[in-house]
Amino acid sequence: MNINTLERHCIKALKVFDWVNSVLNIQLKEITKIKEDKFDDLICCDFQVPCNSKVPSTIWTGLGVENISGTINIVFHCGCGGIMDVIVNGEKLISLIEGASFCATISDLQSINVLCHSPSDQLGFCKGELKMVLHFNPFKNKGSCIDLKKTKCFLSDSCGNPLDPTVPGSIICEELQEENGRKNVGAMLPNGQFVVLQKVKVLKRGFVTVEFFDEKGDIWKKCTIPFSEIETFFLCAPIGTVLNCKITDFDCETYIIPSLDSEWFEMIIFIKICQDIRILGEVKIEVVGNFCEPRRAIEIKKTCSAPIPPSQCFSTF
Incomplete structure (x- = not known):
């Protein structure tokens, strides 16, 4: 192929300007009643x-x-x-x-x-x-006692229904836009190179539900609690780029601390969110080549071979 006969073209493509994987740890403390409200x-x-x-x-x-x-x-x-x-x-x-x-x-x-x-x-x-x-009290676990060592914590909506953390929208992950845009911050790379990065603030929010069980294994009480956290990243995020956030994993653990007051106890909830943060933007790329067109289909004609006469035709009497 002669490169001199090729043409130059500009196309738009989505470029990854920066890409980080990080783990966000959130700790919540809640006070709740042991006994069900009447x-x-x-x-x-x-x-x-x-x-x-x-x-x-x-x-x-x-x-x-x-x-x-x-x-x-x-x-x-x-x-x-x-x-x-x-x-x-x-x-x-x-x-x-x-x-x-x-x-x-x-x-x-x-x-x-x-x-x-x-x-x-x-x-x-x-x-x-x-x-x-x-x-x-409409609950049916009358006479049984709550087992503070047995709890279940999971990502949910505001009504306590379980959600898949990897489905978009289960956890809100969005950039907090500042009034004057992203701030430039100077940084030194490990190789000694000085670069200018942008300060990007990312908000994560959602709901977790904690279920408590009695000695029989039945659900005694259910609490749905909102969570939110703001993280700051220093990324290559020039003007015109957008944040793309994807949640890759989620884990939730609950620990119960009994209070001196038998009516109440303290819940400590540990949330771990694994996230994939990318800065994306459209760029123009110059490529060398020619537009191609489809060729005509090749038709192959199938021909029949000549018939072979029976062997008895060659017999001599």
């Missing part, structure tokens, strides 16, 4: 039950929720001229006449039923009102 609820409703029913009518039940306690207030407005029995957790506590009310605090509240009686066989309804202030 929930409060206020219930207020009117009820109407038939008179002279042989079966008590349920006006409230805590089906599916454990560890309920609270204060109840029942008012018997009117009925069939008789009395109304108040039954809590299957046990009759009191009989109310019309216009009377009953108030009590129950430590283990499961159900509330009423049974309306009438001195005659007349049909009708007993009407009343129920007011309740409830305190309850």
Whole structure:
């Protein structure tokens, strides 16, 4: 090939101006409760039950929720001229006449039923009102103890759902732009050469979730905690270049330090993030060559060979 017949062309290409691999270590300290927080609820409703029913009518039940306690207030407005029995957790506590009310605090509240009686066989309804202030714990590990030596820490979203750290966006990694752009900093290379580098600040942020387990191995408590850290790099990052950040590995460990107060404990979380930091920018490159065009396809014609006569044709009689 004669180089004198080639043409010169300029093309755009993505150039790596600088490239470093680094490990970021983040330490978090959090204080949390050992015991689960209880929930409060206020219930207020009117009820109407038939008179002279042989079966008590349920006006409230805590089906599916454990560890309920609270204060109840029942008012018997009117009925069939008789009395109304108040039954809590299957046990009759009191009989109310019309216009009377009953108030009590129950430590283990499961159900509330009423049974309306009438001195005659007349049909009708007993009407009343129920007011309740409830305190309850919806978690099912009642009676078990938390195992402070058993925890699980992982990268997650803000709702505690696990994330793959290598998927873009699982950990936010972006450059913090300064008002006057990147600052130039002089540096001496190991070979003694003096160079001018740029100061690049990189922000990492995301969420980790820590799960605690009880003695049975069931999840006792879950905490989702945000993290963030700003790193400073000195890179070859001239004007027009951009930061490209890729997370290559992630690790999270949790250590529990019991407090003198039995209600609280301290979590120390160690996060390790392995990252690939590159400074990229478009550059123009001059290349020597000619534009090529596709050639025409070569058609190969297949021909048949001459037939071979049978051997008996050459026999002499």
